[in-house]
Structures are given as C-alpha cells and as structure tokens.
Amino acid sequence: MADIIETINRECESSFYVFDIGELKNRISYLRENLPPYTELCYAVKANPFISKEIENDVERFEICSPGEAEICKAIGIDSSKMVISGIYKTPSFIEALVADDSFKGIFTIESLNQYELLLSLSEKYGRELEVLPRLTNDSQFGMDESDVEMIVSRRSTNRLNVMGIQYFSGTQKTSLKKYQRELEYLSGFLGRLREEYSFEARELEYGTGFPVSYFAGDKLDEPALLKGFSEILDGLPHKPRIILELGRSIAASCGKYYTHIVDIKKNKGHSYALTDGGMHHIVYYGQYMAMKQPFVSVVGKDETVENVQWTVCGSLCSMNDIIVKQITLPDIKVGDILRFENAGAYCMTEGISLLLSRDLPAIYLVRGNGELFRLRKPFETKLLNMPEYEKV
Ligand SMILES: Cc1ncc(COP(=O)(O)O)c(C=O)c1O
Numbered sequence: 001m002a003d004i005i006e007t008i009n010r011e012c013e014s015s016f017y018v019f020d021i022g023e024l025k026n027r028i029s030y031l032r033e034n035l036p037p038y039t040e041l042c043y044a045v046k047a048n049p050f051i052s053k054e055i056e057n058d059v060e061r062f063e064i065c066s067p068g069e070a071e072i073c074k075a076i077g078i079d080s081s082k083m084v085i086s087g088i089y090k091t092p093s094f095i096e097a098l099v100a101d102d103s104f105k106g107i108f109t110i111e112s113l114n115q116y117e118l119l120l121s122l123s124e125k126y127g128r129e130l131e132v133l134p135r136l137t138n139d140s141q142f143g144m145d146e147s148d149v150e151m152i153v154s155r156r157s158t159n160r161l162n163v164m165g166i167q168y169f170s171g172t173q174k175t176s177l178k179k180y181q182r183e184l185e186y187l188s189g190f191l192g193r194l195r196e197e198y199s200f201e202a203r204e205l206e207y208g209t210g211f212p213v214s215y216f217a218g219d220k221l222d223e224p225a226l227l228k229g230f231s232e233i234l235d236g237l238p239h240k241p242r243i244i245l246e247l248g249r250s251i252a253a254s255c256g257k258y259y260t261h262i263v264d265i266k267k268n269k270g271h272s273y274a275l276t277d278g279g280m281h282h283i284v285y286y287g288q289y290m291a292m293k294q295p296f297v298s299v300v301g302k303d304e305t306v307e308n309v310q311w312t313v314c315g316s317l318c319s320m321n322d323i324i325v326k327q328i329t330l331p332d333i334k335v336g337d338i339l340r341f342e343n344a345g346a347y348c349m350t351e352g353i354s355l356l357l358s359r360d361l362p363a364i365y366l367v368r369g370n371g372e373l374f375r376l377r378k379p380f381e382t383k384l385l386n387m388p389e390y391e392k393v
Contacts, residue, residue, distance in 0.1 A: 004373055005259065005300055008365055009338065014379055015260040015278035015362040019345055021054045022369030024255035028058045031250065034227040036234055040244045042084060042206060045069045047248030047346040050364055050376050051255065052078060061206075063246050064106075067094040081105040084133070084206065086167070088142055090115055099126050107131040109167045109206075111143055116152055116161075123160035132161045133206055136190065138170035138183075146190060153200045163200070165241055166191070169208025172249065173286060175221060177229040180209070188237045195239075204242040211250035215285040215343055216293035249286075249346035256345025258283045258362070259300070260324075262337045263316070272311050274333060279315015279322045281352035282362050283341050291323035296342035302331035313339065317357055358383040 001020070008016055028041065042061035045052055049069060052062060053076040062078055064070050065087035073083060083106035085098065090111070098104045099122040110116050110132050123130045134152045137143035149166060156163045168187055174180065187205060194200040209230070214221040234243065260278030267273070280290060297313075311330050315322040324341075341348075354361055361380040367373050 001367075002301070004365075004367055004371075005338070007373065008259075008363075011375075012363045012379070013261075014360060015258065015276070015282055016365060016379075017256055017258050017282075017344060017349055017362055018365045018367060019048070019051050019256045020367050021051070021255065022367075024051060024055065024252070024345070025058060025369065027254050028055065028251060031227075031247070034224065034231070035245070036231050036243075038240065038243060039234070040242065041251070042244045042246040043251055044208070044246055044248030045073060046350070048252040048256065048349070049073075050349075050366065051252060051345070052076060054366070054368075055251075056082075059251075061244060067091050070094065070098070079105075083107070084109060084167075086135075087111070090118065092118055095119070096122055099123065099128060099130065102128075107133055107164060110134045110152065113144070113148055116148075119161060120159055127160075129160045129162050131164050133164050133167040133204070135167040135169075136187070138168065142169065143167075149190075150194070150198065153194055153198045156200070165202035165204035165206070167206040167208075167246075169246060170210065172210040173212040174210040175212050175226065177226065177233070180230050181233050183207075184233050184237060188239070191241065192239065202241045204244060205240075206244045206246055208246040209250075211247055213249045213253040213286075213343060213346070215253075216295055218294070252346035253343045254345060256343070256348065258341040258344035258348060259338050260315075260341075260362075262333055262335055262339065265333065265335060272309050274311050274313045274330070274339075276313060276315055276324070276339060278324070278362065279317045279352075279359075280319075280324060281315070281317060281322075281354050281356060281359065283324055283344060283348050284351045285343070285348065287351060291321075291326040294328060295325060297325055297328065298340050298342075299331050299333055300338040300340050302333070302337065304331055305329045306332050316359060317353075319356070355382050355385055358386045 040060040042063050043059045044063045046065055049072045061082050061084055063084045063086050085106055086109040088111050134149045135143035136149055153163055191202045212221055260276040262274050263277045264275035307329050310327045313325040315324055363379045364377040366376050
C-alpha cells in the first residue's frame with residue numbers, strides 16, 4: 001500500500017480516499033463465515049456507491065433508495081434482478097419508468113399506503129406482476145403499521161403485487177444482543193400471525209441489522225461475540241423464511257481510508273494545531289462531531305509518536321467546528337505529511353457538509369486485490385454548485 005499512496009500522492013495534490021477491494025472482499029468473507037449459512041447479504045448502496053460494482057458477485061442484493069442510486073447502479077451494470085428499490089420517498093416518475101421497463105426485474109419495498117396505491121396502479125397500467133416487500137415500521141417515519149402490512153397481505157390474491165415477505169430496519173450501530181433478540185422475536189411473531197390469520201407464508205425477511213462499526217478509540221465492540229450471539233438468536237427462531245441481511249457500514253467501512261495533507265502548523269496560546277487540506281466536509285463518522293472522540297488516525301510513513309505534544313487537527317473550512325481530531329499525540333509531523341484515517345469506507349464521503357466554502361471534494365481511488373489502481377473520481381469542484389448562473393425567467 002505504501003507505493004500506492006506514493007503514486008496517488010504524486011498525481012493528487014489534495015485529500016483523497018482509497019478503497020481497498022481485497023480488504024472489502026475479505027470483510028464480506030468474514031461476515032459470511034460468522035453468520036449462519038442460510039443468511040444472504042444485501043448491500044445498502046448509500047453506504048458507498050463507488051464500491052458497488054466490485055462486489056456485484058459477492059452479495060445477493062443491492063438496496064437502492066433514490067433515483068440517483070438507481071442511475072449509478074444501472075450505469076455500472078448491476079443486474080436489476082439484484083436490486084431492491086427501497087426508500088421512504090419513491091419518486092413516482094422514477095418508479096413508473098422502472099415498471100414500464102420490461103427488462104427491470106427488481107423488487108420494490110412498500111413504505112406507505114400511497115406507495116402501495118402507486119405500485120398497484122402501475123402494475124395494472126403496465127400489466128406487470130411486481131415483487132414487493134411491505135416495510136414494517138420500527139416506530140419511526142419509516143415503514144407502515146402492522147395493520148397496513150396485514151391489509152396488503154390480505155389483498156394479495158386480488159392484484160398483481162406479489163408479496164415476497166417483509167422488510168424491517170430499526171437503526172444503525174446496534175450493539176445490544178437483547179435488542180436483536182427482541183426485534184427478531186417480534187418479526188418472527190408477526191410472520192407467524194400472517195401465516196395463521198392470512199395463510200401467508202413469507203418467502204423472505206429482509207432485515208436491516210444495523211451491525212456496528214468501531215470508529216473511535218474506546219468504542220466497546222466485541223464483534224465476534226456479537227455475530228455469534230446474533231447467529232444463535234437467528235438459529236433459535238422457529239420457521240425461518242429466506243433471510244436477507246441489509247448491511248451498509250458493516251460491509252464497507254473497513255475497506256476505506258481517507259488521506260489528508262498537513263498544510264500548516266502553528267501554536268496558538270500554547271495549543272499545537274495541525275491544519276489539513278481536508279476537514280469535516282470529507283471525513284465524518286456516523287454523523288458525529290469528530291472532535292468529541294478519537295478516530296483511528298496515523299501519519300503515513302511515521303510511527304513513533306512524540307508523547308509530550310498534544311495536537312488538535314483542523315480542516316480547511318474556516319469554521320471553529322472543523323476539528324477532525326482533538327488532543328492526539330502524533331509522530332514528529334511537518335507540513336507535507338499525510339494523515340491517514342481508518343474506517344472511511346462508508347458514508348464518510350457523503351455525510352459531510354460538502355458545499356461550505358466551495359472547496360473541492362476529494363479524489364477517489366480504488367485498488368484491487370491484484371494491485372491494480374483506478375481513479376474513480378478526480379477532485380470534484382463544488383464551486384460549480386455555488387456559482388450563480390443568471391437566467392431571466
Ligand atoms: C433501510 C436501510 N437498510 C440498511 C441501511 C444500512 O445501515 P448500516 O449502514 O448501518 O448497515 C440503512 C441505513 O440508513 C437503511 O435505511
């Protein structure tokens with residue numbers, strides 16, 4: 001990896017991400033080895049669209065939540081039979097275009113009665129049978145009440161919507177086995193009720209587990225124990241349909257690293273500051289203010305830390321909030337050194353406040369297991385989005 005970073009650094013003057021596909025594939029193998037053999041994986045594209053093509057044959061499905069994500073998946077050639085069109089708002093024209101396209105073979109989730117009506121009417125209009133997964137709510141704005149799901153199931157033989165089972169997602173970074181137990185027992189009970197009251201045998205349960213990622217020093221995560229406990233809970237459920245686990249960060253986070261250059265160093269009122277050409281618009285973990293915790297960060301090519309200096313590492317956004325690491329010991333740093341942030345493969349490049357100050361977004365590189373290096377995006381000029389264009393209307 002050291003030569004790869006050198007190669008990238010020669011052509012890219014500013015911050016960049018690198019996604020390591022060898023590591024990504026190892027991660028998926030690890031998850032498969034530590035989960036029951038009857039589970040399948042659905043990759044939540046929102047976590048990192050850039051790696052989707054690389055894992056086309058490593059996961060059974062892709063969860064797509066917007067027209068943009070669908071366009072990306074189409075453009076990179078993801079087979080539509082692997083797509084689950086999900087998302088709280090399903091733009092009607094986008095859904096109609098998919099239904100009108102005979103070659104589209106994906107599944108649709110149903111998040112509301114209005115979405116149900118939309119899919120019903122489109123299936124009639126185009127004379128197509130559509131595979132659907134009503135989404136059960138977790139007591140949030142997502143999904144529907146049990147009674148709405150029951151209504152959809154009860155009417156299944158009167159229309160062209162082929163109800164495959166249900167989808168359920170209750171939030172991310174879940175570490176409590178008790179919570180998994182409660183959720184899975186609830187879901188199993190609900191599927192049992194659909195069987196008894198509506199003679200409906202669900203063929204699948206698409207379950208967003210929200211498996212956690214350890215982003216900060218001090219995060220308490222015993223992943224092997226969590227996966228073992230989760231597997232035992234699943235094993236203990238009576239009557240299992242096909243189980244598809246919808247995962248984003250747990251698949252993608254560890255393959256990515258974010259690199260940013262130290263561009264200035266100063267001491268203000270006794271505090272040592274290192275300024276970078278990146279910042280909180282490039283690196284944000286799980287929506288957290290970075291300064292509250294300590295991410296896994298190191299200096300490329302330098303190991304030995306200087307214990308008596310506490311650095312505050314800041315970005316380039318002219319905001320006092322743009323602190324990406326607070327009070328950390330580092331090696332003997334100088335301007336030009338590169339900081340490397342771990343676990344930057346999921347959401348980091350999409351959750352930052354990208355448009356403040358019209359600075360560029362980082363370049364994105366991908367390295368395959370055989371060492372092949374690709375640039376997937378050049379540094380992206382956000383000034384184009386903040387540039388007024390006068391058009392008289
Ligand atoms: C429906 C659904 N499934 C899966 C995910 C992925 O969650 P995570 O990245 O925590 O695995 C999300 C994230 O928002 C989601 O909304």
